[in-house]
Amino acid sequence: MKLLYEISAEGRALSLLPKLDVPRAELPENLRRTSPARLPQLSEIDLSRHYTALSKRTHGVNDGFYPLGSCTMKYNARVNEEAAALPGFSRVHPLQPVHTVQGSLRLLTDAETMLCEITGMDRMSFQPAAGAHGELLGLLLIKAYHKHHGNVGRNKIIVPDSAHGTNPASAAMVGYQVISVPSNAEGGVDLDALRAAVGEDTAGLMLTNPNTLGVFDKNILEITQIVHEAGGLNYYDGANLNAIMGVARPGDMGFDVVHLNLHKTFGTPHGGGGPGAGPVGVKDCLVPFLPAHQPIKLDDGYAFEDAAHTIGTVKSFYGNFLVVVRALCYILTLGREGIPEAAENAVLNSNYMMHLIKDIYPMATDGICMHEFVMALEPLKKQTGVSAMDIAKGLLDRGIHPPTMYFPLIVHEALMVEPTETESKSTLEQAADVLRELHKLAHDDPESLHQAPIHTPVRRLDEVGAARNPRLRYAFPEG
Amino acid sequence: MNIPANLKYSKSHEWVEFLTDTCARVGITDFAQSQMGDIVYINLPLEGADVVCGESFTDIESVKAVSDVFSPVSGCVSNVNGALDDAPEQMNQSPYEAWICEVQGISATEELMDAAAYQAFIEEQ
Numbered sequence: 001m002k003l004l005y006e007i008s009a010e011g012r013a014l015s016l017l018p019k020l021d022v023p024r025a026e027l028p029e030n031l032r033r034t035s036p037a038r039l040p041q042l043s044e045i046d047l048s049r050h051y052t053a054l055s056k057r058t059h060g061v062n063d064g065f066y067p068l069g070s071c072t073m074k075y076n077a078r079v080n081e082e083a084a085a086l087p088g089f090s091r092v093h094p095l096q097p098v099h100t101v102q103g104s105l106r107l108l109t110d111a112e113t114m115l116c117e118i119t120g121m122d123r124m125s126f127q128p129a130a131g132a133h134g135e136l137l138g139l140l141l142i143k144a145y146h147k148h149h150g151n152v153g154r155n156k157i158i159v160p161d162s163a164h165g166t167n168p169a170s171a172a173m174v175g176y177q178v179i180s181v182p183s184n185a186e187g188g189v190d191l192d193a194l195r196a197a198v199g200e201d202t203a204g205l206m207l208t209n210p211n212t213l214g215v216f217d218k219n220i221l222e223i224t225q226i227v228h229e230a231g232g233l234n235y236y237d238g239a240n241l242n243a244i245m246g247v248a249r250p251g252d253m254g255f256d257v258v259h260l261n262l263h264k265t266f267g268t269p270h271g272g273g274g275p276g277a278g279p280v281g282v283k284d285c286l287v288p289f290l291p292a293h294q295p296i297k298l299d300d301g302y303a304f305e306d307a308a309h310t311i312g313t314v315k316s317f318y319g320n321f322l323v324v325v326r327a328l329c330y331i332l333t334l335g336r337e338g339i340p341e342a343a344e345n346a347v348l349n350s351n352y353m354m355h356l357i358k359d360i361y362p363m364a365t366d367g368i369c370m371h372e373f374v375m376a377l378e379p380l381k382k383q384t385g386v387s388a389m390d391i392a393k394g395l396l397d398r399g400i401h402p403p404t405m406y407f408p409l410i411v412h413e414a415l416m417v418e419p420t421e422t423e424s425k426s427t428l429e430q431a432a433d434v435l436r437e438l439h440k441l442a443h444d445d446p447e448s449l450h451q452a453p454i455h456t457p458v459r460r461l462d463e464v465g466a467a468r469n470p471r472l473r474y475a476f477p478e479g
Numbered sequence: 480m481n482i483p484a485n486l487k488y489s490k491s492h493e494w495v496e497f498l499t500d501t502c503a504r505v506g507i508t509d510f511a512q513s514q515m516g517d518i519v520y521i522n523l524p525l526e527g528a529d530v531v532c533g534e535s536f537t538d539i540e541s542v543k544a545v546s547d548v549f550s551p552v553s554g555c556v557s558n559v560n561g562a563l564d565d566a567p568e569q570m571n572q573s574p575y576e577a578w579i580c581e582v583q584g585i586s587a588t589e590e591l592m593d594a595a596a597y598q599a600f601i602e603e604q
Contacts, residue, residue, distance in 0.1 A: 165545070406543040412514075463542050467519035468568070 001057070004050060005474065008040035014047060038476065057457040059401050061269070065423065065431050067353075069372045069404035069416025070164065070212055072242045072264035073271070074346075079333060080267040080326040089325050094317035098303055105302035108295040108318065111328040115266075118331075118339065119238070119258050120251020121281030126319040127291045131239060134259025134278030135170035135206070137291065137314050141257055141282060142204045142233050143174055144289040144311050151231065154203040158227070160189050162213055162408045164239060167206040176203055183410060187365040188217035191226070198230035208237040209253065210244070210370035212408040212416070214350065224254025233257065233286075241265050242420070243347055243371035246340030256283045267330030268323045277323035293318055345421035346371040349428060353419050356432035360439050364411040372418035375403075376411050386442035386449050388413040393452040393460065394438045400431055480601065481509040483575055488597035489551040489589045491533075494575060501585045503552055504578040507539070510601045512574045515541040518567045524580050528556045532587050537579060539570070551589045554582040 042050075060066070066073040084090065092101050112124045128134040139157070146154045157171035158179045168178040179197050184190040189207070205227045210216040217223065224234045236250035236258035242265045250258045262268055263276035270276070282290065290307040291314050334342060347370050354363065354373040364374035377388045392402035392415065404416040419428055441449055453459060482488070487495045492511035496504040512518065520540040530536040535547040536556075558581040563569060569577035592600060 409544050409546075464517040464519060467517075467540075467542060 001053065003474070004040040004042065004047070005476070007046055007050065008042060010041060012041045012043045012046065014042060014044040016044065016047075059396075060271075064399045064401065065419075065427055066401040067403050067417045067419050067431065068401060069214075069374070069407070069418040070239055071270055071404065072239075072261070072371075072418060072420055073401070074242070074264075074420035075422040076267050076269050076326075077330075077333065080329045083329040084322040084325045086325075089322060092321075099301070102302050104321065105295045105304075106297075107328055108321075108324060109297050109302060111324050111331070112295070114328070114331050115260065115279065116281055118245055118249070119236075119241075119260065119281045120249030120253075120255075121258060122284045123287045123290060123294070124279050124281040125291045125294065126277060126279045126321075126324050127293075127313065127315045128259065128278035128280060129315055129320055130263070130274065130276040131237075131259060131261045131278045132166040132170060133314065134261075134280050135166055135235075135237065136173055137278075137280045138235050138257045138259055139170055139174040139176065139204075139206075140311050140314070141280070141286045141289050142235065143176075144309065145233065145286055146203055148289070148309060151203075153201050154232065156201045157203055158194065158197050158205045158232075160207060160211065161410055162187065162208075162211045163206065164208060164212060164237060167208075167237060171206065183213075186218075187211065187213040187215040188219055189223050191219055191222060194223060194226055198226055198232065200231065202227065202230045202232035204233040204235055204256075206235040206237060207255075208240050209250075210240050210372075212240075213365050213374050213411070214369040214372040214416075215365055216243070216370050220253045228254065239264065240371065243343055245343045246336075247343050251281075251283065257281070257286055262323050262327045266327035268326045275320040275323060277320045277327070279319070279324075342421045343371075346419075349419040349421060349423055350417070352425070353417065353428045353432055356429065357435050357439075360436065364408075364414065371420070372416055374408065374411050375415040375417065377413035377415060380439070380442055381413050384442040384446045386446045388415050390446075390449040390452065391415065391435075391438050391442070394441065394449050395434065396453040397455045398434045398437075400434060480513075480598070481575070482594045482598050484594045486575065487551075487588075487591035487593065488600075489549070489591060490600065491549040491551075491589075492601075493548060493551045495551050495588070495591060496578070498581070501554070502557070502581065502583040503554075503585060504581050505551060506578045507548060507570060507574055508597075509574045510604075512571050515539065515546055516543045517541055518570050521563050521567050521570070521579070523559050523561070523563060524556050526556055526559050530554060530556060530582060532589050539567075548579070549589075550582075551591060552582050552585045553587040554585040556580045557583040 061073055061075050092104055116124055128137050155177055156179050157176040158181055159167045161180050162183050171178050181193045181197050182190050209220055227234050233256040234254055236255035238258050238260040258281045259278050261278060263270045288308045289311050292306045292310045292312055293304045296303060296305050350369055350371050350373055354369055361375045362379060364376045381387050388405050392405050395402050406414055407416055492508045494506050494508050518539055518541045522538045524537050530550040532553045533549055536550040537548045539546050539548055560578050
């Protein structure tokens with residue numbers, strides 16, 4: 001497929017750019033270009049066809065089933081997009097006088113109140129741009145808390161071995177040492193190992209519940225208590241909140257700080273490079289350290305305020321505002337009854353699909369799962385040579401986006417399936433039929449799965465070559 | 480599975496070749512590389528760094544995941560196999576020649592297995 005630069009032709013142009021609506025400013029002489037920028041020259045139809053062609057080569061939620069575990073690739077209703085496109089929200093500027101954006105501030109504080117209600121937190125900052133950014137902020141708040149209280153030696157963050165890879169990475173970014181604790185037979189945190197790991201050097205614990213095995217840790221109250229008694233704080237990774245929203249609250253489980261992925265759980269499409277939002281909710285003990293520009297409701301309207309010991313800003317202005325618009329729209333559309341119903345259906349769908357295939361595909365854990373389940377394909381690979389990767393490629397040929405592969409790391413040949421609540425019973429049954437067909441094919445004709453995919457725009461990509469010799473910049477042809 | 484008889488092995492799948500009583504070369508086993516899949520990057524330890532038994536001293540990235548490598552000995556890194564920076568695939572192709580580093584002043588070691596014991600250990604895995 002040709003790139004924009006390659007379909008460019010001298011003299012073509014289009015008129016998509018709006019007129020300049022601010023006073024023209026001249027750049028200082030030394031900052032001006034000496035030669036024109038190397039930009040492609042295209043007509044509107046060239047551009048339109050290029051992006052339509054690209055969209056035909058991809059697979060999104062609108063193309064088919066997308067059970068990518070831990071990513072919550074649910075269908076997001078158009079009404080959220082309509083709300084975000086309202087000119088009153090989409091055309092405000094962050095530097096406008098506060099009295100001209102009272103509605104936007106009300107939206108932020110309303111969304112804060114409702115998301116705090118859902119998570120059991122006291123306040124929330126919308127600044128972080130995505131989940132991992134939220135983790136970074138959450139840990140910076142924990143660090144500020146310990147520093148403020150003179151807890152000098154607390155430099156370790158405890159992370160279970162089933163955690164998302166971002167958890168240890170975020171802890172390292174903040175300068176913490178990471179202590180990994182093993183999982184028990186049920187897939188939860190090994191309590192004895194946790195007791196042995198905590199101490200005077202514990203800054204906190206990072207936990208996803210339900211975890212990446214799709215298991216809700218029944219010992220959660222004991223886990224958070226062990227950390228609290230050791231003087232640490234508990235961080236809730238909200239990546240899997242879709243399974244429990246409106247049903248159970250991290251704040252009631254003993255967590256002091258949470259991040260949410262609004263672009264997974266609350267109405268913004270996930271993927272495609274964003275924008276997302278990873279707001280961070282905190283209990284009262286962390287409120288004094290929240291990022292600057294926190295919107296608040298006063299008697300005579302809305303304003304911004306800085307917390308007493310604010311850590312400063314982690315993103316310009318107020319975060320990705322339009323993602324928060326979608327989240328509030330989503331919450332108001334579903335309401336108090338709909339939010340828990342969505343979570344219940346996410347869990348029901350996951351269990352239903354798991355039960356349709358568990359007689360032939362072993363699962364990483366026994367019993368009921370939450371919003372996702374993890375298939376363990378090691379036995380299949382030993383018997384037939386067909387790997388989790390091969391099954392994933394076979395799914396691509398049959399119009400289904402593969403589940404998350406080779407994660408969590410503690411399960412060999414893992415495929416992690418998250419159907420989400422927005423899929424119908426018949427879609428789940430069709431997907432189960434495809435997985436059963438692939439299982440049979442693995443035994444009858446394994447070579448055909450090693451060769452898959454054959455119907456996609458590109459076959460297997462050289463991911464090893466891409467990782468060893470990445471070419472990250474477009475090389476312009478000479479001349 | 481290739482398990483040379485002259486080496487010692489740790490439960491976390493590193494091999495150790497003692498050059499003297501207190502100096503050894505360390506790498507990952509054939510089993511480890513086969514589990515990781517195609518290796519694309521190694522975060523080599525620094526010369527002069529202290530390594531501690533059972534603690535991570537480097538990490539290796541494959542197309543599947545990033546894996547910690549745990550030091551089978553305690554001591555000080557005296558030499559690093561810089562060739563792996565440019566050609567990490569050597570760990571896939573010849574894991575027992577693609578040593579990661581040399582450690583000297585070894586003061587402690589993991590519980591290390593001989594080739595036969597390691598063979599039995601990975602069969603249980």
